[in-house]
Amino acid sequence: MDLSFSPEEVAFRDDVRAFFRDNVDAAVRQKLFETRHITKDEQVSWQRTLHKKGWGVPHWPVEYGGTGWSAVKQYIFLEELQRYPAPAPLPFGVNMVGPVIYTFGNETQKKYYLPRIANMDDWWCQGFSEPGAGSDLASLKTSANRKGDTYIVNGQKTWTTLAQHADWIFCLCRTDPTARKQSGISFILIDMKTKGITVRPIQMIDGGVEINEVFFDDVVVPVENLVGEENKGWDYAKFLLGHERVNIARVGISKARIGRIKELAARTMAGGRPLIEDPLFRQKLASTEIELKALELTQMRVVAAEGKHGKGKPDPASSILKIKGSEIQQTLTELLLEVTGPFALPFLQDDARNTNDDWASPIAPTYFNYRKVSIYGGSNEIQRNIIAKAVLGL
Amino acid sequence: MDFDLSEEQRLLKDSIDGLLKSSYDFDARKKYLAERDGYSRAIWDKFAEQGLLGLPFSEDDGGFGAGPVETMIVMEALGRNLVIEPYLDTVVLGGGFLRRASREQRAAYLPGIIDGSKTLAFAQLELDSRYDLGDVATSAKKNGSGYVLNGEKVVAGHGDTAGTIIITARTAGGQRDAKGVGVFLVPADAKGVDIRGYETQDGSRAADIKLANVEVGADAVIGDVEDGLLIVNQVVDDARIALCAEAVGAMEEAVKISVEYIKERKQFGVAIGSFQALQHRAADMFTALETARSMSYLASMASNFTDLNERAKTVAAAKVQIGRSARFVGQSGVHLHGGIGVTMEYRIGHYFKRLTMIDHQFGDADFHLARIAATGGIIR
Structure with missing residues (x-):
């Protein structure tokens, strides 16, 4: 048993840190630190910076542009990225559709899509949830009916994150209406410019726009956009959701947030002294720090096991990472909100700044926004179901 | 980064698990509790035979030179089986002081600890000290080359059966000063030592100890007689680390038997474990257990930290997590069992009681949380 990094891993960490220090735009970093949104251009340009360095898709197999890093190095990279903070790569391309394409797609698809995903030539979004299919995803209704060499897609997706910027959407569509719920679903790639697609x-x-409804009205999709086999889409979706849970703990982001809380609480006066000197506030923060430490160690256990015993199925214990990770993120946005005191109230549209030193205005929105983290990625209740079933055998 | 046990460590785990499986079931434990000392001398001898009592001592001292992971393995096993023999008091606490003692003191005590013939107790708590290790009113006055001890110690684990009591006493300064605390080895049968033993909530034993003009020689002093708190802090941190591991073992078993119970117990014609409300409670128990385990591992690793502040902070953080997890797992385990959970007849209640008492040993979750908050947190 040994919790330390090897000398090689420490050297790697120093390299990664130096790279972020030299390459992350200072204004972008400040925005992230202040919990403000970054623009589409800033997101794309950062992905290209990473890709140029060869770090755009570190976890992919080397033949498709991955780095061949060990599980521990991948962990170090993401941890350092989150805590700097640098923009997190958008998951829809590199963590979701990319792995599905290189695992289940055909050669033509791999050749065309993978390099474009790695360089973010295309902005991807995820067409899974529907108005009637949330946690019960398999009850989705959007249909793709075969007609010659095409599918005709009809239906509606919702909660589609950043679809307003998207060039492509990967969709779960029902291709066999007669089959049992989970069978009869296919995984189809759709060009967002296709006629019949409306984004609302x-x-x-x-107050911000992050999610969308996407409507499909007789959208014609070439049959070669099917990934893998027809009616096997559910298997691919399960594979993808397993990938989504990796690093959902977001420990590095929470560390950066604790730094922000300490900085703000040190210059916010309360009762004639800085808020950070208030024992009750300090205890609440320390309490969350301890939970974060426990989460970090739990994540290290999962990573170390993966590095040693290989990456098999996602560890059901990683549901812990989702539950605790989201709870801690929410608690920290709550503590940030507490720091703002009465300055929580002013509402400014689109990240506008109230004064030159307006630190408070993005904080209440972030707190509101972060209620999403216990909902998405398989709600925390779904994660408890997974633990009860897969770990405890209930 | 590696969380697996080595081959030798796995063997140690198998051997202690094997021993306890064959000799420490629920009914056997009840018999041990009823023995004269409140625990089983026969089991203690078996611990000695298996080398468990010599684990942390150097080979030069007749021990095995094992590290914190080995102690963690033992403590987890003791926790899983609710073992009441004085391992913490004798090997971790008593042994912890002696490992930092002089060659003569080691030679006088360690062979007896290792072969099982000597047990120790640590008498530190006083009526007003609560969890503050430096709050010491018991006095040690210079007397020729030795000392005279006066005062009253309370709730010393296994203090009524130990042959030797390790006592903190003030040699200089005011009651709460960090400087001026000495650590003394006092024979339980020394003149002026009055010991009153009693049962504890979790089935173990403790004692209140009065010291009236107890004379000890210079050879009774461990370490610097005016700066003993340095050693006390380290040894008590070792005990906290061990308690974390014991709690993890107890929680592991509590989760296991609770899950087994709700799989079997039927109401409304089905196993109650099929109800989501109970499944989610069980899932939360699992989460509490695993986060506690993570912090217990970290605490054991911290045992080797050379930065003593970092070591103390890490152990405090672990004790907070363990205190909270243990409370949730203990309470939930009883609740999932229903009526049988609040009886003496079933195992879960005993795990609940032990888990509850661990939080009251060497600082509860709030105490350690306040320490961490006062020093600016643990995330950098």
């Missing part, structure tokens, strides 16, 4: 942005409670 949904304003979130923070």
Whole structure:
């Protein structure tokens, strides 16, 4: 038993740190630190910077542009990225559709899509949830009916994150209406420019636009956009959701947030002294720090086991990472909100700044927005179901 | 980064698990509790035979030179089986002081600890000290080359059966000063030592100890007689680390038997474990257990930290997590069992009681949380 990194891993960490220090735009870093949104251009340009360095898709197999890093190195990379903070790569391309394509797609698809995903030539979004299919995803209704060499897609997706920027969407569509729920679903790639697609942005409670409804009205999709076998889409979706849970703990982001809380609480006066000196506030923060430490160690256990025994199926214990990771993220946004005190109230549209030193205005929106983290990625109740079933055998 | 046990460590785990499986079931434990000392001398001898009592001592001292992971393995096993023999008091605490003692003191005590013939107790708590290790009113006054001890110690684990009591006493300064605390080896049968033993909530034993003009020689002092708190802090941190591991073992078993129970118990014609409300409670128990395990591992690793502040902070953080997890797992385990959970007749209640008491040993979750908060947290 040994919790330390090897000298080689320490050297690697130093390299990664130096790279972020030299390559992350200072304004972008400041935005992330202040919990403000970054623009589409900033997201794309960062992905290209990473890709140029060869780190755009570190976890992919080497033949498709991956780095061949060990599980521990992947962990170090993401941890350092989150805590710097640098923009997190958008998951829909590199973590979701990419792995599905290189695992189940044909050669033509691999050749065309994978390099474009790695360089973010295309912005991808995820067409899974529907108005009637949330946690019960397999009850989805969007249909893709075969007609000659095409599918005709009809239906509606919802909660589609950043679809307003998207060039492509990967969709679960029902291709066999007579089959049992989970069978009869296919995994289809659809060009967002296709006629018949309408995107309706949904304003979130923070006032920003992050999610959308996507409507499909007789959308014609070439049959070669099917990934893998027809009616096997559910298997691919399960594979993808397993990938999504990896690193959902977001320990590095929470570390950066604790740094922000300490910085703000040190210059916010309360009762004639900095808020950080208030024992009750300090205890609440320390309490969350301890939970974060326990989460970090739990994640290291999962990573070390993966590095040693190979990457098999996702460890059901990783459901712990989702539950605790999301709870801690929510608690920290709550503590940030507490720091703002009365300055939580002013509402400014689109990240506008109130004064030159307006640190407070993005915080209440972030708190509102972060209620999403216990909902998405398989709600925390779904994660408890997974633990009860897969781990405890209930 | 590696969380697996080595081959030798796995063998140690198998051997202690094997021993306890064959000799420490629920009914056997009840018999041990009823023995004269409140635990089984026969089991203690078996621990000695298996080398468990010599684990942390150097080979020069007749031990096995094992590290914190080995102690963790033993403590987890003791926790899983609710073992009441004085391992913490004798080997971790008593042994912890002696490992830092002089060659003569080691030679006088360690062979007896290792072969099972000597047990120790640590008498530190006082009526007003609560969890503050430096709050010491018991006095040690210079007397020729030795000392005279006066005062009253309370709730010393296994203090009524130990042959030797390790006592903290003030040699200089005010009651709460960090400087001026000495650590003394006092024979339980020394003149002026009055010991009153009693049962504890979790089936173990403890004692209140009065010291009236107890004379000890200079050879009774462990370490610097005016700066003993340095050693006390380290040894008590070792005990906290061991308690974390014991709690993990107890929680592991509590989760296991609770899950087994709700799989079997039928109401409304089905196993109650098929109800989602209970499944989610069980899933939360599992999460509490595993996060506690993570912190117990970290605490054991911290045992070798050379930065003593970092070591103390890490152990405190672990004790907070363990205290909270243990409370949730203990309470939930009883709750999932229903009525039988609040009786003496079933195992779960005993795990609940032990888990509850662990939080009250060497600082509860709130105490350690306040320590961490006061020093600016643990995330950098």
